[in-house]
Amino acid sequence: MPNYYRCALCYKDTLRTFYIREEHPLSDQRESITLQLQDFRHLSQLIIYNEAGTTSPMDYDDMLNRCSQLQTLNLEIAECDNDTYISQSDMSSVIIPHFSINNLNITFNFDVFAFKYFICKFPNLSYLRVSINCPATSAIREQQELYFSSRAQLLDLWNKASHIIRNLTFSVHDGYRHNDDYDGDDYKHELLNR
Numbered sequence: 001m002p003n004y005y006r007c008a009l010c011y012k013d014t015l016r017t018f019y020i021r022e023e024h025p026l027s028d029q030r031e032s033i034t035l036q037l038q039d040f041r042h043l044s045q046l047i048i049y050n051e052a053g054t055t056s057p058m059d060y061d062d063m064l065n066r067c068s069q070l071q072t073l074n075l076e077i078a079e080c081d082n083d084t085y086i087s088q089s090d091m092s093s094v095i096i097p098h099f100s101i102n103n104l105n106i107t108f109n110f111d112v113f114a115f116k117y118f119i120c121k122f123p124n125l126s127y128l129r130v131s132i133n134c135p136a137t138s139a140i141r142e143q144q145e146l147y148f149s150s151r152a153q154l155l156d157l158w159n160k161a162s163h164i165i166r167n168l169t170f171s172v173h174d175g176y177r178h179n180d181d182y183d184g185d186d187y188k189h190e191l192l193n194r
Contacts, residue, residue: 002029004021005032005033005036009036009039012036012039012040012041013041013042014042015040015042015043016042016043016044016045017043017044017045017046017047018037018040018043018045018046018047019047019048019049020033020046020047020048020049020063021048021049030063034062034063034066035066037063037066037067038066038067038068040067041069042069043067043069043070044069044070044071044072045070045071045072045073045074046063046064046067046070046072046073046074047074048060048063048073048074048075048076049076049078050075050076050077050078056077056108056109056111056113056114057075057077057106057108057111057114057117057118058111058113058114058117060075061095061096061121064098064101064121065096065098068098068100069100070098070100070101071100071101071102071103072101072102072103072104072105073101073103073104073105073106074105074106075104075105075106075107075108076106076107076108077107077108077109077133078133095117095120095121096121097120097121097122097123098121098122099123099124100124101122101124101125102124102125102126102127103125103126103127104118104122104125104127104128104129104130105127105128105129106118106129106130106131107130107131107132107133108131108132108133109132109133110132110133118130
């Protein structure tokens with residue numbers, strides 16, 4: 001276990017904000033800290049940054065379930081540039097709602113199951129900020145286009161959640177945003193008018 005996590009464990013009785021970095025949530029090292037999280041009695045904010053970019057929000061479910069008093073979750077999953085990555089997450093497992101989280105700030109790679117997961121997992125949100133990375137890889141791009149072309153499904157999910165969420169921010173980031181030959185505004189306009 002790295003020194004950072006050993007140090008954090010020394011403050012498990014007083015720590016209110018905990019920053020977890022880089023390791024994949026299903027790795028042995030992350031599993032070790034996940035098992036300890038229930039001992040952080042005053043933890044109210046969890047900040048997670050994953051540079052690997054190969055995970056979905058659902059991969060953090062076990063970690064969140066161990067932080068019952070958590071009120072704020074900031075989760076950033078870096079953009080995945082791997083063409084072979086397609087989310088393996090689905091809604092087949094039982095989702096245990098996390099009632100105390102009321103602030104969610106999340107950036108993640110496009111995943112067709114994520115919105116349903118958010119609504120089931122976080123029923124008491126008062127603040128929601130969602131940013132989606134839509135990488136320029138063919139497999140994810142195809143998945144993204146199919147999903148957003150049936151945007152009624154997405155809008156229906158937001159309508160179901162909107163009565164409980166006071167502040168909502170939603171943005172989509174294209175993997176092509178660094179390509180001079182690509183006009184992201186034209187693409188978004190085309191997507192919304194299908």
